[in-house]
Amino acid sequence: MLENFNAKKQKLLDAYARLAKSGLVFSDGLDENTLKDRASKLENEEFILAIAGQMKAGKSTLLNALVFGGEPILPADDTPLTAKITEIRYAKQPKLKANFYSKDEWETLKTYKDENGREFFKNDIVPTIKDKSVEARGLGTSKEDKIENLGEYVANKGLYTPFVKTVEIYHPSEILRQLIVVDTPGTNDSNKFRSQVTLDWIGRCDAAIYASYAGRMLDENDYKFITNYLLHLASSKRIIAVNKIDTANSEEEVKSDLERIKQDDKFKDTIFNDKSKFVLTAALADVIKFKEKNGKLDEDDEFYKKKLVKKGFYENSRVEELRELVAKKLVENKGDDLIASHTDFIMQTFERKKREIDDRRASLQNALNVSVKSNEEIEASIKKIEANIEQIYQSQNELANEFDERISDIQDEIEGATVDKFEKVRKFLIDKLYSYNSINDIRYRIEWDVKNALEDNAIFKEIAKVARESLEENIEAFKYEVIAKFEKITGFDQTLIENRVNHKTFTSVKDMQDQVSALAISNRTVENALSDSTRFWQRWFDTEKGKENYKAKLSSAIQDNLAQIQNIVKDKIKNVVSQNADEFINGIKTAMRECEEENRKLYEEISVKGQLKSTEVAAIKERIKDIKLELEGLDKFKNEIETEIK
Structure with missing residues (x-):
């Protein structure tokens, strides 16, 4: 098991080295030092x-x-x-x-x-x-x-x-x-x-x-x-x-x-x-x-x-049997997730770079599209920007409020899923409590009952899954709303807006999804909650209550204990969603602002200098061809790396 893990780990380290040496995936926030740091963390893990x-x-x-x-x-x-x-x-x-x-x-x-x-x-x-x-x-x-x-x-x-x-x-x-x-x-x-x-x-x-x-x-x-x-x-x-x-x-x-x-x-x-x-x-x-x-x-x-x-x-x-079991446990509990995390990061470097390249290509194509407009169309476009500039910035605040409402809806879904899951566990534990015949049964079993119920029902994983699916659905829908609304206000090329939004929100969306997914597979989250539960029961049984064979009080204690764990689950996942929301909406605002500034500059330059000369148009078309070749080279490199690490 560990030998197989080590082989996969080495392939990932080799991939990091190739990425750093080639420079093909370098982009905003991702450079040689970033890749070397990731490789170092993997190597020292x-x-x-x-x-x-x-x-x-x-x-x-x-x-x-x-x-x-x-x-x-x-x-x-x-x-x-x-x-x-x-x-x-x-x-x-x-x-x-x-x-x-x-x-x-x-x-x-x-x-x-x-x-x-x-x-x-x-x-x-x-x-x-x-x-x-x-x-x-x-x-x-x-x-x-x-x-x-x-x-x-x-x-x-x-x-x-x-x-x-x-x-x-x-x-x-x-x-x-x-x-x-x-x-x-x-x-x-x-x-x-x-x-x-x-x-x-x-x-x-x-x-x-x-x-x-x-x-x-x-x-x-x-x-x-x-x-x-x-x-x-x-x-x-x-x-x-x-x-x-x-x-x-x-x-x-x-x-x-x-x-x-x-x-x-x-x-x-x-x-x-x-x-x-x-x-x-x-x-x-x-x-x-x-x-x-x-x-x-x-x-x-x-x-x-x-x-x-x-x-x-x-x-x-039988020590070799133990050694093999230890290796299996290590890989299953941490190694698989570790390999998956680094594999995903490496493949996402290509997606990040692709979005950046697509954004550059869309920007150049937009310049070509604007360059063929007549003076009358240019003047009309400038007037539309000037007339709608206030609406553009106002729409940013409206969009931010709309996204806050979506986040609130997602939080409500998380809340509902949490209540539903814990209610089932609560009922199971109360029924189990009343099935015991003596205080000793309760004393020895109740802590383990709570632990096993939480593990068996995979509460964290299920609720995080609800959050992840809701996030993905809402984020994609919201991005299309932004693109449509911004295009309508400005008249700008939709491809430019779409690529800019996808580029500027990539990191925040990826971080949001990754952090929720990490909660879904994190044993540490479960263990922290169970640790709190253990301390709760140790304190409880140290009091006089624990010496009384009084199931009503124990039933109340179960309710209290589960309420504490329920809040941990709910708050943990809701916080992950909330802390990335601002970064996402800031990415939307940045995309809108850059599109507005870029087009205003284009219009003003053409208004002053006139339409682009044929040599300038040819130069832009050549750059677009170069970008196409860059994408083809990136895709080829991606396939090589993917074959090596998967």
Whole structure:
């Protein structure tokens, strides 16, 4: 999957280079720097993969197998060696960079108590401090070191561990060329700063792996972490890796346990749904194979190797299956949209340039048409412009008001579509609420019910689709109204007006359509709304209401929660429509003004100098021929690029 993505990405980068070198598509607002900037953004675009899981789930071993080909870069032990946010990135030379707490964060940690009133600093940090002088010289700074010294920054007995907030690891692993891997702390991490960083990274990720230990698969702590941290994440992004399956008696035993858990009421329609993906892994096998290849097996490794061989996991750890699933998720969740976006932009550079060329051709043809008019016709045209100049500018304001009315109608359509969609979801959730028999059912299920209802009904996508279709219909109709009205007032050549309007409004129309379409496919929009929903329910269940088995109050809470999300949806899409409306109408006004100025100048010049000489007419006709050749060359170049990137 990623190989295919990389091939498509390289074709797009090659296309950007060809476009920049040729200069054939350069136009207003689009030059060599623009193309190079777009190419740079594509080249530097990275996928983000977040890894989470309880301690002892073999998360470090899983990462060593998945990212480093089995090389034990991350130390694995029963102690929380990687209980820090660890960002893993590509670099030609391996190294680590530790980022220490700021002085303000350090002072805040001293006063911080968890939800049970436990003093985090006193109980979790102070006992691990071995050299207090690090506080004075380290806080607020970063420190680079060799990867083999990682334990000094993340292990319980590490010299710098108490003062480290996050760690960055740089490594030449090929998978990291386009992938940032973020290893989050164990699920029982009570450090609120690390907890917030975890939420930030998971919120930005393009796929997330949750590692669960086969021996205590998806226990209460797993459930709490997934609900607290991964609930707002689109189900399509989440992968559950049941690791250490080699510790079970057999793979069949693990699969049987998994099926049993799926039947648990608490897990139905929550962690287990149609979009959930599960992989069983024995990551230790890849680490031992790496050590064996490099002649570094010790007695423990030999012992585990025998067990892995006996159970059939040594030659097939299932990590490759996980790697392929991650690649598929990354491409589906971000890669496809990324490729489509850049492909569309490249093809639109040709359309933008074509409109500019058509505008130039129409302008020259208009000059020819005017040049053959008699003096009487010229005088009449000048008088018509002078007589109607006030009407021309007045019509601009009238057109602006007309477009505002159209935008208002579009907003009403968005409002109506939003109400209709949410009403269906609201009814579904209320019916679901009253089907539950206990407060525990509600407590465990209602957040997930809201999440699944919003995802399954694709509310954002459907409402954005309504907005996009309405925009396209109204914009095209409005442009023809403008052209007809302006032609009637001025008597100018309709082709000139039409090409000028299409040219001057191209960017604003394209931006408006693209931004609405981006909302239609954006998982981020859904996730932001679901994140708000998660916080809502967490606050709600922390109150006395959440302890009462009173469905009427919960029904009201569902109404409140959906009202909040409904406003987010509606406002997000309506704002995109509104913020581009002014730019569009300004493009209309610019087109009208330029046509008026251009024709006035033509009329006045011919009135003073007389009709164009035959040599001048011939020169204009030659320029029109050149433009025709330019269009043919552009079209040929477009076909070449299109063949290469599609």
